[in-house]
Amino acid sequence: MTLSSSMEDYLEAIFEIAKKTSAVRVRDVAKRLGVSMPSVNGALKNLETSNLIRHEKYEYIELTPEGTVEAEKIATRHRIIRVFLSELVGVDDETAEEEACRIEHVLSPGTTEKLTDYIEQNIKRPFPHSAHKKTVNDLEPGARGIISEINAPGIMRQKLMDLGLLPGTLVEMVRSAPLGDPIQIKVRGTSLAIRRSEARTLIIEEDTDEPGGTHRYRHGRKSEQR
Amino acid sequence: MTLSSSMEDYLEAIFEIAKKTSAVRVRDVAKRLGVSMPSVNGALKNLETSNLIRHEKYEYIELTPEGTVEAEKIATRHRIIRVFLSELVGVDDETAEEEACRIEHVLSPGTTEKLTDYIEQNIKRPFPHSAHKKTVNDLEPGARGIISEINAPGIMRQKLMDLGLLPGTLVEMVRSAPLGDPIQIKVRGTSLAIRRSEARTLIIEEDTDEPGGTHRYRHGRKSEQR
DNA sequence: TATTAATGTTAGGCATTCATAACTTAGTTC
């Protein structure tokens, strides 16, 4: 069972909408993909035959476990490609998103895997000065640092400053998966999501772990939340 | 006027066949793309309407100047992607070729350009030892070296040795565009084309220019040939 | 030159993927 590009698009759209809104309607999918509702309907019949979704007349659309697995694969491919284009190649975010949408359908699993490895190996050192100056991007989850410099051009700089990311600010990395973007950081008690490319412009002086800020401590808190 | 993926494939195929065989027939295109002759016929009508080719009934297919320009763009995209996949990501040659075929249709001109820059900047240092041992791949056009070691696995090693590329052999680089693949070298007076990935396995001791082998001299000879 | 083989063309059909138009259902509002 191989999915056509179109069917992959539909499946991915359903998956993404489900992540945000709990109920997935025909309308939502049509809107997201810029197609008519009858088109979505046709695709749903197709996907249901392949056992990837469940859809009763006039009801919400649901992913089957198989569908979820498949959609996750597609979404991962998409993310990998987007990250590669924007972080390494330097394509602007919007274009990267657009092209990733198209490339994701034609990249084989093997190549995706190799590309992932490649990115993991190269993304840490895209800037020559990264060996000298540490940035927010380099922080491990749980680690902290104090912003000493904002090395971003005009608009991006303004955006970061508006978010309260000024020199002197204490930043704590919350979540930073190898290919995760955006990353999550904590500033003055509130959580912020910023792009990796932005985090990389925030030069920091390292702030060694303080009472209440060690890795072990945080892990403890995390498990309490369950 | 935008070409569909299919039409790009046909145009590229015609271009590639023309480079090798002078006369392009319907049959050749059908064979190369794995489609039936009627399918090619349909595509030809389409391409002729777009003014990219000329094709009289029962005659050979010819590219118009516009068609040549367009085909070159596609071929370049293809090459860039293939090189990227095989040289940087480490995908095997066959797969790289296959995937390049598909990705070439969905990569925008802007991204292609950025990707080209990226490759140019990164391709020179893909192997950690390239700083220590010089390979045939590192030779500038006109420069020479003597093979001291073949650092290739079984089959590739055999192929290279069959071509006469044995330790002790004097090699001269002829053509090596930044993203060109295969590259052209000269061995014992005859010209050879080998893949960049192969050239990179041929370790050399540099052979500084000898009488009759300087750049200036070669240029002289070249112009005599006209 | 007649026959055969290879190549090319036309006609017609099928699958995919989209659309519009017309109708149905569910939910909301008065």
Add this chain to the structure above:
DNA sequence: GAACTAAGTTATGAATGCCTAACATTAATA
């Protein structure tokens, strides 16, 4: 609960891009 609105569905058709079958032309060979 009747009327309205939003959402969903069905029917039908157009554009691509491929195919097979049948026919036409050109080239090769006896």
